[in-house]
Amino acid sequence: QKEVEQNSGPLSVPEGAIASLNCTYSDRGSQSFFWYRQYSGKSPELIMFIYSNGDKEDGRFTAQLNKASQYVSLLIRDSQPSDSATYLCAVNSGSGNTPLVFGKGTRLSVIA
Amino acid sequence: DAGITQSPRHKVTETGTPVTLRCHQTENHRYMYWYRQDPGHGLRLIHYSYGVKDTDKGEVSDGYSVSRSKTEDFLLTLESATSSQTSVYFCATTPQGPTNTEAFFGQGTRLTVV
Numbered sequence: 001q002k003e004v005e006q007n008s009g010p011l012s013v014p015e016g017a018i019a020s021l022n023c024t025y026s027d028r029g030s031q032s033f034f035w036y037r038q039y040s041g042k043s044p045e046l047i048m049f050i051y052s053n054g055d056k057e058d059g060r061f062t063a064q065l066n067k068a069s070q071y072v073s074l075l076i077r078d079s080q081p082s083d084s085a086t087y088l089c090a091v092n093s094g095s096g097n098t099p100l101v102f103g104k105g106t107r108l109s110v111i112a
Numbered sequence: 113d114a115g116i117t118q119s120p121r122h123k124v125t126e127t128g129t130p131v132t133l134r135c136h137q138t139e140n141h142r143y144m145y146w147y148r149q150d151p152g153h154g155l156r157l158i159h160y161s162y163g164v165k166d167t168d169k170g171e172v173s174d175g176y177s178v179s180r181s182k183t184e185d186f187l188l189t190l191e192s193a194t195s196s197q198t199s200v201y202f203c204a205t206t207p208q209g210p211t212n213t214e215a216f217f218g219q220g221t222r223l224t225v226v
């Protein structure tokens with residue numbers, strides 16, 4: 001069973017701070033990694049994806065991948081109250097039709 | 113927004129009755145997925161389809177069946193609904209395989225089995 005682990009939170013950070021969200025995965029063959037944001041009562045939407053070791057930046061968001069440690073993280077700089085949501089980590093093994101495996105999500109609360 | 117529509121959006125049904133949820137997409141995406149989302153469990157895959165009439169089971173497929181007779185429609189059927197199937201159901205699609213590509217989600221269907 002391929003597993004994706006996240007702390008459920010809630011993770012509370014003050015407005016303007018950096019929020020750090022972490023995710024570990026069990027399948028060493030995993031090749032693509034995604035972060036989705038889900039507001040309460042809404043469907044998930046993609047924020048970032050990363051395939052290679054290292055950092056990938058997009059605006060206030062940075063995804064970090066370390067395949068040796070089987071670890072992927074999402075940093076949100078200058079956190080805003082509008083960033084308050086559940087963040088889902090998703091991992092794909094890269095083989096054939098194997099669908100994405102999602103973590104349970106981390107709930108982030110940004111306090112104004 | 114990706115054109116993925118789920119119907120109904122909300123449904124209350126009685127234990128033991130069959131229920132069918134519909135996912136309709138206008139994106140011509142080859143792959144379609146049904147997930148359920150429950151508190152403490154995150155998104156769990158029920159069934160998925162990699163083409164017309166091509167489907168496979170996911171992690172929590174017991175009590176569910178699917179059909180895909182045309183590219184744009186993916187139906188999820190609860191053969192005899194139970195209270196444990198009370199959940200929020202999401203349909204998702206990807207253009208090709210799930211590797212290295214974004215999954216697009218429908219709005220979700222909230223199903224309550226009483």
